[in-house]
Amino acid sequence: MRVVVCVEPWGLSDASRAAVALAVRVFPRDAITALAATDSSATAALAEAQELGAFRTAQVMEESLESLDVGGLGKTLSQALLSLQADLVLCGARSDDEGRGIVPAAIAHHWKAPYVPHVEELAVSGGEATVLVRSNGRKRKLAVPLPAVLTVGASLTVAPAIRPDAHPLSVEILRLGDAAQRTLNRSSDLGTLEKPKRKPVAASSASDLLRRW
Numbered sequence: 001m002r003v004v005v006c007v008e009p010w011g012l013s014d015a016s017r018a019a020v021a022l023a024v025r026v027f028p029r030d031a032i033t034a035l036a037a038t039d040s041s042a043t044a045a046l047a048e049a050q051e052l053g054a055f056r057t058a059q060v061m062e063e064s065l066e067s068l069d070v071g072g073l074g075k076t077l078s079q080a081l082l083s084l085q086a087d088l089v090l091c092g093a094r095s096d097d098e099g100r101g102i103v104p105a106a107i108a109h110h111w112k113a114p115y116v117p118h119v120e121e122l123a124v125s126g127g128e129a130t131v132l133v134r135s136n137g138r139k140r141k142l143a144v145p146l147p148a149v150l151t152v153g154a155s156l157t158v159a160p161a162i163r164p165d166a167h168p169l170s171v172e173i174l175r176l177g178d179a180a181q182r183t184l185n186r187s188s189d190l191g192t193l194e195k196p197k198r199k200p201v202a203a204s205s206a207s208d209l210l211r212r213w
Contacts, residue, residue: 003088004033005091037076086147087146091104092153114144
């Protein structure tokens with residue numbers, strides 16, 4: 001079982017801390033990878049994720065990541081998940097600063113996996129995750145086939161599992177090559193492709209100009 005926790009590269013939100021802590025509570029430490037995506041350093045965020053219990057840390061590093069929209073970032077992270085051979089992805093439900101929580105849904109869309117937000121409890125058996133969510137004031141258990149993307153809210157009470165025996169930080173840099181560059185150069189879901197530009201052609205007469213117009 002390979003579990004990936006996607007974290008903010010600029011620093012973990014409370015929800016991302018809860019996601020790492022939930023992963024540590026459910027899975028063996030050596031099954032957990034913390035993943036960030038940025039065109040600069042994510043060392044501080046990944047170091048904190050490791051202190052909370054992640055065994056492996058990885059970063060997607062490509063030029064122009066900063067300019068990606070939500071769809072493009074979700075697609076890039078989904079490609080990284082294929083590279084990491086992930087079975088389950090946990091994310092914080094919302095970042096502390098922007099508070100929208102759209103990126104996990106975009107990851108699930110491009111990874112073609114089920115998406116369940118605001119998970120409060122988690123268990124995995126075989127190829128299925130059993131999750132507890134709260135809806136309309138009621139708690140409900142759902143069976144979710146793997147692979148899947150789950151989000152964890154900051155309100156989830158999970159004791160942080162700080163690991164004093166953490167090994168020195170070693171961040172694996174993922175470069176996704178041509179596929180990632182295509183993602184960075186366009187967002188096929190949220191934008192429109194630019195029409196090819198035609199070379200200017202001189203009109204030979206007024207009637208020819210009107211015809212071309």
